Amino acid sequence: MNCGNFETIIHDLARNQMMDAAARDRALAHTGECARCAAQLADERALAAGLKALAATDEAKSAPAVVETVLLAAFRRQAAMPVVETALTRSRQTIWRWAWAAAAAILLASGFLAYRAFQNDPGSGDRTVVKDKEERPAPEPSVAPPVVPSIPKDEPRPKIAPVEKSRSLLASARRGGKRTQPPPFLIRESITSYANEFEEKTDFVSVNYEDSQTPMESGQVIRVRMPRSALARFGLPVNLEQADVPVKADVLVGDDGLARAIRFVR
Amino acid sequence: MLSTLSDDELLRLMRAGDEEAFLALYHRRQGGIYRFALRMSGSESVAEDVTQEVFLTLVGGDGNYDAARGSFSSYLFGVARNQVFKRFEKDRLLTPIVEKEDDERDAPTRDGFIALADPLGDLARRETIESVRQAVLALPAHYREVVVLCDLHEMSYADAAAALGCAIGTVRSRLHRARALLVERLRGVEVVETRQAGISNYYV
Numbered sequence: 001m002n003c004g005n006f007e008t009i010i011h012d013l014a015r016n017q018m019m020d021a022a023a024r025d026r027a028l029a030h031t032g033e034c035a036r037c038a039a040q041l042a043d044e045r046a047l048a049a050g051l052k053a054l055a056a057t058d059e060a061k062s063a064p065a066v067v068e069t070v071l072l073a074a075f076r077r078q079a080a081m082p083v084v085e086t087a088l089t090r091s092r093q094t095i096w097r098w099a100w101a102a103a104a105a106i107l108l109a110s111g112f113l114a115y116r117a118f119q120n121d122p123g124s125g126d127r128t129v130v131k132d133k134e135e136r137p138a139p140e141p142s143v144a145p146p147v148v149p150s151i152p153k154d155e156p157r158p159k160i161a162p163v164e165k166s167r168s169l170l171a172s173a174r175r176g177g178k179r180t181q182p183p184p185f186l187i188r189e190s191i192t193s194y195a196n197e198f199e200e201k202t203d204f205v206s207v208n209y210e211d212s213q214t215p216m217e218s219g220q221v222i223r224v225r226m227p228r229s230a231l232a233r234f235g236l237p238v239n240l241e242q243a244d245v246p247v248k249a250d251v252l253v254g255d256d257g258l259a260r261a262i263r264f265v266r
Numbered sequence: 267m268l269s270t271l272s273d274d275e276l277l278r279l280m281r282a283g284d285e286e287a288f289l290a291l292y293h294r295r296q297g298g299i300y301r302f303a304l305r306m307s308g309s310e311s312v313a314e315d316v317t318q319e320v321f322l323t324l325v326g327g328d329g330n331y332d333a334a335r336g337s338f339s340s341y342l343f344g345v346a347r348n349q350v351f352k353r354f355e356k357d358r359l360l361t362p363i364v365e366k367e368d369d370e371r372d373a374p375t376r377d378g379f380i381a382l383a384d385p386l387g388d389l390a391r392r393e394t395i396e397s398v399r400q401a402v403l404a405l406p407a408h409y410r411e412v413v414v415l416c417d418l419h420e421m422s423y424a425d426a427a428a429a430l431g432c433a434i435g436t437v438r439s440r441l442h443r444a445r446a447l448l449v450e451r452l453r454g455v456e457v458v459e460t461r462q463a464g465i466s467n468y469y470v
Contacts, residue, residue: 011441011442011445043449043452043453044445044449046452047398047445047448047449047452048417050394050395050398050452051398051402051413051417051418053391053395053398054395054398054399054402054418055417055418055419055420057392057395058301058304058305058418059301061297061300061301061304062296062297062300062301063296063297063299063300063313063314063317063318064314066314067296067314067317067318067321068289068292068296070318071288071292071318071321071322071325072285072288072289074322074325074326075280075285075288075325076285078325078326078327079283079285
């Protein structure tokens with residue numbers, strides 16, 4: 001056995017711990033050859049004896065009776081109000097449960113409001129084009145309501161304000177365009193469902209710019225913002241208190257680029 | 267009859283409001299907790315306070331004892347250890363700053379309870395034991411606690427590790443280092459004594 005090996009077992013050897021008998025014999029033999037390790041073992045044995053004596057000296061020491069008295073009084077107080085404590089604990093748990101539920105509800109509501117605000121954010125230059133071939137057939141000229149006056153040719157056409165941003169397109173733009181634009185039918189369905197859920201709309205009314213209209217095979221519905229005065233041109237009442245606030249409208253535009261019908265959205 | 271029950275069973279009865287179970291548990295464990303705090307701090311008043319706090323924690327039901335993580339005894343020693351360290355922190359602010367001697371450089375500054383040994387007066391066995399006590403108290407706290415638990419309380423490495431919240435290997439290595447420090451300190455004292463008081467054998 002060398003000094004390194006001896007050092008790994010010196011503590012057990014000094015404290016007469018259980019160990020391999022052969023290893024013990026080799027270690028003791030090593031102390032006969034190495035004075036340094038022998039001195040180390042003597043030190044360890046002396047330390048072990050000193051600690052043992054110290055432990056024995058303190059063995060009878062214990063906490064004074066006053067500690068027990070204090071603790072017993074505390075225990076009796078505690079035992080006297082188990083129901084109250086339990087009720088308090090339950091009450092605390094209930095409060096925390098409700099607090100978490102309220103926090104979750106606030107988070108959900110905030111998220112929904114942010115989503116709504118994001119949807120209503122007016123756009124400045126983007127334009128949403130929705131193919132509406134199947135669901136929005138062009139109105140027949142004959143079904144144009146007689147109460148709606150047609151716009152004379154010499155009058156300027158209603159100015160089409162910038163179109164609102166599509167949330168899908170805007171979201172795509174904000175993502176840096178990394179994702180591909182979703183297919184048009186997804187946009188259409190999204191807007192349609194959103195409109196059906198939250199918007200109040202008039203019916204489509206015909207816009208007669210020309211005397212003879214050719215039947216429209218396909219077209220686009222374009223969401224626009226218009227001056228509020230445009231309502232009057234279609235025989236709709238105008239709230240003068242909000243005369244400077246534009247109104248939203250969906251304009252049905254044929255493939256020839258002419259507006260065929262319009263509906264107003266609130 | 268209660269004395270035959272295990273700690274866990276007594277604890278269960280105690281939590282159900284059984285006063286006898288509480289007293290049985292207290293009488294069984296208070297001595298060890300008190301001595302641990304006394305050996306760690308060197309102060310009887312601290313040991314009393316720590317013992318009281320440990321069992322108040324138990325009475326108040328604020329503890330988080332989990333039998334799967336270690337024995338109840340280890341849990342109590344862990345609570346006691348935390349209380350001792352709290353007192354160290356609290357009393358550190360009240361301890362006057364003193365110049366440390368060279369051979370006391372390893373002692374942490376928070377050991378305000380430690381009284382320096384007086385080797386010149388160590389002539390009897392009792393005084394020699396006191397010197398060993400002071401040497402233990404002069405150890406840095408993280409070495410002192412393993413010596414107190416493993417050497418003075420004869421706790422197994424596994425139980426000590428559970429009480430201290432560390433790995434068994436950490437307990438082993440700290441104990442090894444702590445014993446080496448103790449030998450160094452006591453050997454230094456022995457040399458001084460041998461030279462100045464003519465004592466040839468310091469140890470018991």
